[in-house]
Amino acid sequence: MSLHTLDHYTPPPDEGLSLLYADEAxxxxxxxxxxxxxxxxxxxxxxxxxxxxxxxxxxxxxxxRLDMATSGILLLARGAAMQRTLSLLFASRVVRKCYSAVLAGRLQGEGRIMLPLGRDWPNRPRQRVDLLAGKSAHTDWQAQDYDRDADCSRVLLWPHTGRTHQLRVHMQALGHPILGDGLYAPAESLAAAPRLLLHASRLQLPHPLTGAALDIACPAPF
Structure with missing residues (x-):
């Protein structure tokens, strides 16, 4: 969600930090x-x-960053030097990010989406698939299970690029919008959940000081 288009903002109560990992870096x-x-x-x-x-x-x-509506793992640097180091790790795409999501409809197996994305200027802050002028975007997905009664699928998503709203637009383009998505889901899928069912559930990267493998997990709350 663009900060310029928020009509109101009611952040959740501050109940203290949910700290998943901490060290000097x-x-x-x-x-x-x-x-x-x-x-x-x-x-x-x-x-x-x-x-x-x-x-x-x-x-x-x-x-x-994570979209306002998305929950889950956010990594922060302790100091400017470490911010530069971690930013380089993200830019070089050695950080592996996994998201959990619940989508409308039945999705089986696994797949890869490589559809370029660009801004949908008349409908900001929405993004759209733009085959001519869009920036490359790559998402892998794997179905986990299907809820027949609710007609929805739980999936894991791995973005290999970091385009704005990439997972949300790619899932919509696949024909399975994320439930509770106020920007991209049709009315029925939006009403099916009280929030966007997208959660950053795992982050893997080499430690910026030691090079040791870090594997940080945070199960989805839905």
Whole structure:
């Protein structure tokens, strides 16, 4: 969600940090759904994940972001030097991210989506598949199980690029929008869940100081 298009913002109550990992180099926290990763414009949008973290860890700096509606693992650097190092790891795509999602309809097996994405200017902040001018976007998916009664599928998603709303647009393009998606799901799929059912559930990367493999997990709350 673009910060410029929010008509109102009611962040979830601050119940303390859900800290998943901490050492001298980095922090990993579980961001709740409905909370901005970084502040928006104006005092009404000041409450956000980085502000809450900095009250306990003043040196913490943002490395990547999650959509406001998405929950799950957010990695933060402890200091500017480590922010640069971690940003390079993300830019070089050695950080492996896995998301859990619940989609409309029945999806089986696994697959790969490689559809370029670009801004849908008349309908900002929406993005769209743009085969002519879009930026390359690559998502792998794997179906986990199917709920026949609710007609929805639980899946794992691995984005190999980091385009805005990439998972949401790719799943819509596949014909299985994420439940509770206020931007891309049709009315029936939007009403099927009280929130966007998308959660950053696993993050794997080499430790920026030691090179040791880090594997941070955070099960989906849905």
């Amino acid at each position: 980095l922090l990993a926290v579980d961001k709740p759904a409905g909370l901005l990763s970084v502040p928006g414009r104006g005092a009404a949008f000041a409450d956000c994940l980085i502000a809450r973290v900095q009250r306990q860890y003043p040196e913490a700096l943002i490395v990547h």
